[in-house]
Amino acid sequence: MVEPRDYTLIAPLYDKIFSRPLGEGHQLIGKLLRAHPRKKILEIGVGSGLTLEHITNHDFTGIDVNEDMLYRAQIKVLGRHNVKLHLMDAQKLKFPDNQFDIVMAPSVLSAVINPEQVFKEMVRVTRPGGTVVVIANFADDTKVLSKILDPLTRSFLGFRMDLELDFYRCSPEIKLVERKKINQFANYHLSWFQKFKKQNN
Ligand SMILES: C[S@@+](CC[C@H](N)C(=O)[O-])C[C@H]1O[C@@H](n2cnc3c(N)ncnc32)[C@H](O)[C@@H]1O
Incomplete structure (x- = not known):
């Protein structure tokens, strides 16, 4: 099975190719951030930093596993002290528990x-x-189309199509x-979650 794409080759062209198709999701994120000024935000897979234009007075941290993508984000925020960017694997975050007000992953889980x-x-x-915000591609209800398309989208577009809508369970x-x-x-969706205030026993 082909794994989702390493973004090194696409990094120089990423903004040109993806800023338009991903733009609607980024605008929705911008709306959310405007409604939550001064909050502590984490973006998983910040990539080339296409969401960074929406960061104003937030305390923002972005992480990505790909140096070439992160470099492009760094250029966009030179001199902005409220934005920190780190090379880090999202599967093993180097942050303590319960740190951020909003954690978002636009176009990353796929x-x-x-x-x-x-x-x-x-x-x-x-x-x-x-709040946790996820924008991702999902399998269709019958899974027929996504089963056919998944190997193609993985190989050529860098995303999987086998993620179930109820993955959050x-x-x-x-x-x-x-x-x-x-x-x-x-099947591109934005999902908005809230972490329970108290642990469910
Ligand atoms: C489709 S891009 C999305 C970038 C950005 N969030 C956006 O909306 O434009 C996916 C990003 O996820 C990053 N990524 C993939 N696996 C990762 C991992 N395990 N940890 C952190 N970032 C990862 C890739 O390097 C890439 O920059």
């Missing part, structure tokens, strides 16, 4: 090897009552608040 592990890590570092500490279809292509 591009990682182990989406459930990444989601669990996102939830772990979110503070109780905090791998984490008992979170509830789904809202889900919005962003566009028809590849």
